[in-house]
Amino acid sequence: MTRLRAATVKEMLVLLRDRAGLAVLFAMPLGLVTIMAVVQDAPFRDYTEQEIPVLFLDHDGGEVAILVRQGLKDSGVFFPSDSLNGVSVTEESLRESVRKGEFQLGLIIPEGTTATMQQKVDALVKHTLAGLMPNETARDTTSISDTLDIVLIVDPTAKSAFRNSIRSSIAQFLEKVESDMLVRTFSRELQQLTGVASEVKLEGGSVITIKESLAAKTELAGKVAGNSVQHNVPAWTIFAMFFIVIPMATNMLRERDSGTMQRLRVMSGSLAHYFGGKMLAYLVVCAAQMALMVLVGMFLLPLLGLDALSLGAHPLALIPAALAIAMAAISFGMLIGAVFRTHQQALVTGIVSVVILAALGGIWVPLQIMPETLQIIGGLSPLAWSFDAFNVVFLRGGGFVELLPHIVPLFCFAMVCLSVSVLVMKRALR
Numbered sequence: 001m002t003r004l005r006a007a008t009v010k011e012m013l014v015l016l017r018d019r020a021g022l023a024v025l026f027a028m029p030l031g032l033v034t035i036m037a038v039v040q041d042a043p044f045r046d047y048t049e050q051e052i053p054v055l056f057l058d059h060d061g062g063e064v065a066i067l068v069r070q071g072l073k074d075s076g077v078f079f080p081s082d083s084l085n086g087v088s089v090t091e092e093s094l095r096e097s098v099r100k101g102e103f104q105l106g107l108i109i110p111e112g113t114t115a116t117m118q119q120k121v122d123a124l125v126k127h128t129l130a131g132l133m134p135n136e137t138a139r140d141t142t143s144i145s146d147t148l149d150i151v152l153i154v155d156p157t158a159k160s161a162f163r164n165s166i167r168s169s170i171a172q173f174l175e176k177v178e179s180d181m182l183v184r185t186f187s188r189e190l191q192q193l194t195g196v197a198s199e200v201k202l203e204g205g206s207v208i209t210i211k212e213s214l215a216a217k218t219e220l221a222g223k224v225a226g227n228s229v230q231h232n233v234p235a236w237t238i239f240a241m242f243f244i245v246i247p248m249a250t251n252m253l254r255e256r257d258s259g260t261m262q263r264l265r266v267m268s269g270s271l272a273h274y275f276g277g278k279m280l281a282y283l284v285v286c287a288a289q290m291a292l293m294v295l296v297g298m299f300l301l302p303l304l305g306l307d308a309l310s311l312g313a314h315p316l317a318l319i320p321a322a323l324a325i326a327m328a329a330i331s332f333g334m335l336i337g338a339v340f341r342t343h344q345q346a347l348v349t350g351i352v353s354v355v356i357l358a359a360l361g362g363i364w365v366p367l368q369i370m371p372e373t374l375q376i377i378g379g380l381s382p383l384a385w386s387f388d389a390f391n392v393v394f395l396r397g398g399g400f401v402e403l404l405p406h407i408v409p410l411f412c413f414a415m416v417c418l419s420v421s422v423l424v425m426k427r428a429l430r
Helices: 002-017 019-039 063-075 091-100 113-128 160-194 228-242 245-258 260-266 271-303 315-339 343-360 372-378 382-394 400-429
Strands: 052-058 078-081 105-109 151-154
Touching: 002 019, 002 245, 002 271, 019 228, 019 245, 019 271, 052 063, 052 091, 063 078, 063 105, 063 113, 063 160, 091 105, 091 151, 113 160, 151 160, 228 271, 228 315, 228 343, 228 382, 245 315, 245 343, 271 315, 271 400, 315 343, 315 382, 315 400, 343 372, 343 382, 382 400
Parallel strands: 052 078, 052 105
Antiparallel strands: 105 151
């Protein structure tokens, strides 16, 4: 026990003297999580939380244009404008303004839109009531256009998800206009059929509505996984832990090159004390990283206007999750330090491998939106297993039992890396 404690103290002293290594382990992830959480805040939020100006050009002047404009205003999201710097907008100036990025959206209502829609609605109603109304024959609706070409101009840099959301929202306004026309036309035709003034109304809301309910009860309610803090804090904590490969490999190679390893072997002790001391020392570092990142998520990021980090329904489950991730990261660093013979080889391989494993493991881009082949490959990344473990606690509200299947692979990965490291070091010291 004394030898193990001495090895641990030695590793802590080496770490404290390595200021560049400490900067990599603490300053780098602190900066990354803060910057990335702020930068990704808008993409993580739904577009309906933004204020989107819309250039509105009305060639119709009828009911459709009036109701669509009013629907845009009432949404609280879109703000229609028919002028640019006090000058009435034209189709050419609208397209040019959107192309330049001055406006994200432009909407053009063509001439005759209301008349065409009313003509289509009249034909549909009369065709439906043809068997009930005397002296009325069914009308052929195939000669009337099935669609109305309302033109939506979108910023060329807008992403497909934004485009789809906008199209869906505009389509809802148009469906409401068409349904209102249908109701009024049916009321009019029924009055002619029965001779009694009757009015069909669609008031009181829908009979069946959709109520969203979360599978996991957490403090975030409807915001689960919907903010950048909840993604970036665990993601960059994992990244920081695995970046421990840099000081770990550097120190191991320095000890080997300076002869320190040989002197340690002459002294009483074994490789178990050597690797055990490193494991305990770096576990302290990983625990400090975890605590720092959690504090940043809970207290610093809210000062920047972001949501506070939620620790989930079972925050104590973060302890075994962090332990498993830390052991996997430390063992991987030991493997890099044991296998390679030069600083350049170890650093380049360690850094590149961590970056690749992070990219494949969903740290930067969610694994679910990757191509199927990359999802299969990414599922083999220990960083993906780490992220799944943290998500069980942070987002799914799971406890230790649900966490167990996710941390077992990490412990196994750590044991494999550690075993290979010991075997390589034994062979190198013969």
